[in-house]
Amino acid sequence: MISKVLIANRGEIALRILRACRELGLDAVVAYSEADRDSLAVQLADEAICIGPPDAKRSYLSVPAVISAAVVTGCDAIHPGYGFLSEDEGFAEVVRAHDLTLIGPSPEVLARFASKEATRRLLSEHGLPTIPGSRGMLRDDQHALAEAERIGYPVLIKPSAGGGGKGMRMVRTPRELESAIKICRSEARSAFGDDTLYLEKWLEDNRHVEVQVAIDTFGNGVHLFERDCSVQRRHQKILEESPTPSLSTAARTELSERAIRAVVAAGYQNVGTLEFLVDSAGDAFFIEINCRIQVEHPVTEMLTGVDLVATQIRIAAGQPLGFGQADVIARGHAIEFRINAEDPAHDFRPGAGRVQAYHAPGGPGVRMDSHLYAGYEVPPFYDSLLGKLIVWGPDRPTAIARSRVALDELVVDGLTTNVEIHRALLQNEAFLEGRMTTNLLDRIGSAAFLAAAART
């Protein structure tokens, strides 16, 4: 049972969780750092507790501070939101050790899905296609050439240890492969102390599509269709929509059904998201599962009418889902615009400062999830997300038309935001025709993108 929830997050998601708790009749306590004393969630909360200084390592990321706050305020559950401790595998164990409920999957479920590699193998066994790669690690050049031939060029050379692009190269020919392998080995050795490499098929012009699922502790699961998150800048999503414009209804339904069958069989519980890369031929490959609520969850809420945060809390409280797949109906089209304190004209430099004026757009199908208010001082310590504008329409063209109106109506004075990039997207042919791929924005360059939109 859950009666009182500690909200261990900040910004718009703290507000979103607070609203869900209120709706469910639960008490909620907002845990905040000193930098967020004036935040909207703190001001709207019945109860709030300062857990540490602005430095997230000593507040939102501090396991003892968060647990202690829950204990001293008499909470029986903790909602981690997204980011911060929601991605900390050990946190769920500590939460349980203090007889608290983490709103999310149980520690056992999290442990099963903790390793990306093991999760790919597990879900592959349950019928999800994964990106073709080398069988095991590369022994020598001969082995690498043979494996690349089998997978088919282009291939991506990846180090077994670490990430961040070090020791990673895309190659298109055997010749390139031979020379790149030497560079990758030495890069990986100096960066991670391990020069083990493997190969993965390089998906050109891929789309990022993710399937939303919800599964209760009794094993009843539904999918809530997919979201297309292909509009990205340096691997950061900036706009998400559903349905995926490039997939037919049959294709997206099939993908969603395969995803839910696989995760139910693999024993997943609670709300989660399965991420796929979809190649230009329309084939989807599973990459990873997110065991938390995601930034872009409102897209699905607008599309299906299901409250995902409330669903997440009810599942964690041990309640049955209460609805079946037949009850999940996707209507119309929804688009989410992430409004960030970033300057698109200056390489998306993040900003902070005081909001001089704020006006949220309205009208049919328009939802604004934001923690802004006039006079609010955006602290410089955390991510640059100021809010999310979510627009629904009976079809994609209507949703786009409404989005233009809503973006024009939005006022955030005092800070530079990325609204211009959204306006430019809504002028862009590739976006309007549903041809966005994850690399498109970076390939064109945001400056050129803005300039092109200004000419139209």
Next chain:
Amino acid sequence: MSDSPPPARSTGRPDRRAEGGGPVARPDRRTARERAGDHAAIDRLADELVPALIAKLGSTNLGEIEVREGDWRLRLRRSTIGSVNYGRRVTDGASRAQPGHEGHGHAPGVLEGHRPARGGTIGAGGTVGVGGNGTDAPGLAAVGPGRIAEGGPDPGDADPSFATSPAVGVFQPATAVSAGTRVRAGDRLGVVDMLGVPHEVVAPVDGVIGASLVEAGHAVEYGQELIRIELAAGRESGGEAPRQAGREDGA
């Protein structure tokens, strides 16, 4: 000005950054009259403001105070040599170092140690009475708690200071600590128990224990004021050893 000031150094320099990122005035373009104005301002700042700020810095556990007045910005930083280094201040450097914070003329006042009253105007915690209007408009904004404003500009006023909670948890005062006990900066006044791990509550300044604001065994949040420390008798500090409560070296 009979207070013994803590080791502090001050830097005064005109801040000619225009609000809103406008063009920056070149110092060499200034007229003789403007320069004379600068000198007068420097004199006034040095004679009036600096001693007052040193007194404020000494009576609080702040590491640094910054004020703005018109084009001028004045920052006092407590020397770390020979003074108590409070663990919870380690983030202050980072907060000050954040880019973009100075450029828009707003002091990160609410980030400092003490707790301004909830429900006040946003950011008003860092505004001093002199010319301040609680907005970003020119005036005198100080880094620090709202309490500075209450004391007014009179440096002779010995404001109380507060020992604050180093963690979110349960407060247990030290048995040796009671009203009237003389303490020195760094003395241990109790602990806040965070999941079984004690975090020390220390006196931020030399003084006399005043009212306890939180009862033993009660839950406290990070930064919460726990014990009032009166500074009235602090003028003889450095004289004979006062009655002490659990002083610990290197605290």
